[in-house]
Amino acid sequence: MSQIIVITSGKGGVGKTTTTANIGVGLAMRGNKVALIDTDTGLRNLDLLLGLENRIMYDLIDVTSGRVPYNKALVRHKKHDSLYLLPTSQVKDKSAVNPDDLIKLCDDMKKDFDFIIIDCPAGIEQGFKTAIAAADMAIVVTMPEISAVRDADKIIGELGRADKENVKLIVNRIRPQMVEKGDMLDMEDINEILSIDCIGQVPDDEAVVMATNRGEPVIAMKDSIAGKAYLNIVGRLCGESIPFFKPPKEGFFAKLKRLFSMLF
Amino acid sequence: MSEVVKIKGLKTGLQLSFAKGASFEDIQADLQNKLESGDKFFIRGTTVFVQKGYFSEERNEKLRRMFHRHGMLFSDELKNPAMLPISKIPKRETQSQTQKTLIVNKTVRGGQEIRAEGSVMIFGNVNPGAQVIAGGNIDIRGTCRGSVHAGAFGDTTACVVADRLMPMQIQIADILARSPDDLEMPDHAEKASIKDGRIVIDAVSR
Known part of the structure; x- marks a missing residue:
């Protein structure tokens, strides 16, 4: 039984593409056959995060317009053999693909893959409607910030209107120190407003930026806290019950070190 | 000046009633005001009813034109809701017929x-x-x-x-x-x- 998941958020810059890449790699590491579809036509990034930009020959538009079969456009990941990317075009725009095209494509691809993960563009216009059309599960990514939560709320409403009831939440870029001081929305505030099932809390981690620039998703970096959070998300997606991990409080030495670095 | 025109919601549209002694000019002005203020209940496609025989045919015609300009229908007879074409009944969320809530x-x-x-x-x-x-x-x-x-x-x-x-x-x-x-x-x-x-x-x- 293959599953089609769309990763969406409404607001831009909250980490949809990062989440897509990490969940994709994580599911592939568990031996699943995974296809990632980038639908952010004109602003494609997913290939960069996976370090596959130089291997792209054909794109989503070539496939939906019938120029090539989809298996010709798929790019295999260099490290994970069971992970494939279907990149989109950088020169066309969102009107080049319509919802029916994507539904048909996913139907065709279903037989070959365990998971199809669709990276949705920001916004609630045509690109969004196309991206969600084929999905049987949606993951809404948000940040502990009032505008991101507001947009996530709107997106959940839009998903409901499109009869997508299986919606999960990932809260990205949490800064535990700020939450503790009460300067940032905490999980309780976010759950109060969004009231949907949360499958991930990802702390803000410098390793994510490094990983993005290097083209290797952070989930493969064993010692990063964000990587661990993504591993847990993948576990929960596979049906395991994993408790939410409390980020360690800043220890005495870390505080001392910070104090010193502030002084000198 | 208190309310010249009173609006009541019906299943099939809106019913207008008027303050006693209000002149037609006052009524016309008040309605015009309400329409232009973008009142939330004057939605395009809504039917507006007045009591039959309240105004002369000429005045009804004036009101009809005014509502038409704002994309609404005007009627001087309150029909049985079942007789109205479905498209003219404003669509609402699922509502139980027995309750008003x-x-x-x-x-x-x-x-x-x-x-x-x-x-x-x-x-x-x-x-x-x-x-x-x-x-x-x-x-x-x-x-x-x-x-x-x-x-x-x-x-x-x-x-x-x-x-x-x-x-x-x-x-x-x-x-x-x-x-x-x-x-x-x-x-x-x-x-x-x-x-x-x-x-x-x-x-x-x-």
Whole structure:
């Protein structure tokens, strides 16, 4: 039984593409056959995060317009053999693909893959409607910030209107120190407003930026806290019950070190 | 000048009634005003009814033209709802035919809107950016953070009740109040109603 998941958020810059890449790699590491579809036509990034930009020959538009079969456009990941990317075009725009095209494509691809993960563009216009059309599960990514939560709320409403009831939440870029001081929305505030099932809390981690620039998703970096959070998300997606991990409080030495670095 | 034109919500549209002694010119001016103010109930496609024989045919024609300009239908006979074509009946959320209260069994999220001619009862939260507009009362079994408008046809006795009442804006009939900028979450149910021309909030037990 293959599953089609769309990763969406409404607001831009909250980490949809990062989440897509990490969940994709994580599911592939568990031996699943995974296809990632980038639908952010004109602003494609997913290939960069996976370090596959130089291997792209054909794109989503070539496939939906019938120029090539989809298996010709798929790019295999260099490290994970069971992970494939279907990149989109950088020169066309969102009107080049319509919802029916994507539904048909996913139907065709279903037989070959365990998971199809669709990276949705920001916004609630045509690109969004196309991206969600084929999905049987949606993951809404948000940040502990009032505008991101507001947009996530709107997106959940839009998903409901499109009869997508299986919606999960990932809260990205949490800064535990700020939450503790009460300067940032905490999980309780976010759950109060969004009231949907949360499958991930990802702390803000410098390793994510490094990983993005290097083209290797952070989930493969064993010692990063964000990587661990993504591993847990993948576990929960596979049906395991994993408790939410409390980020360690800043220890005495870390505080001392910070104090010193502030002084000198 | 008090209300020259009174509007009442029907299943099939809106019914107009007029203050005693109001001249046709006054009525015309008041309606024009209401139409141009973008009143929330003058939706395109709505049928507006007046009592048969209240105005002469010539005056009816004038009103008809005025409503047509705003995309609405005008009729001087109140027909049986079943006889009206479906497309002319304004579409509403699923409403039980036996009750006047609209029941909403979900969270109303940002950008969504609930409209009802009668009262509304919501089992769930009303999130910021959501709107609830009702001709009668609004009862929210949850947290209200959106905008609410009770008594939208001018009923000043309407009220808004919520388990945690912290709306962005609250309107009852034509009186509007904005929540304070540093609103704290109340720990008991509250009711907003009009007293002495102002919206006041009291604790209620339930």
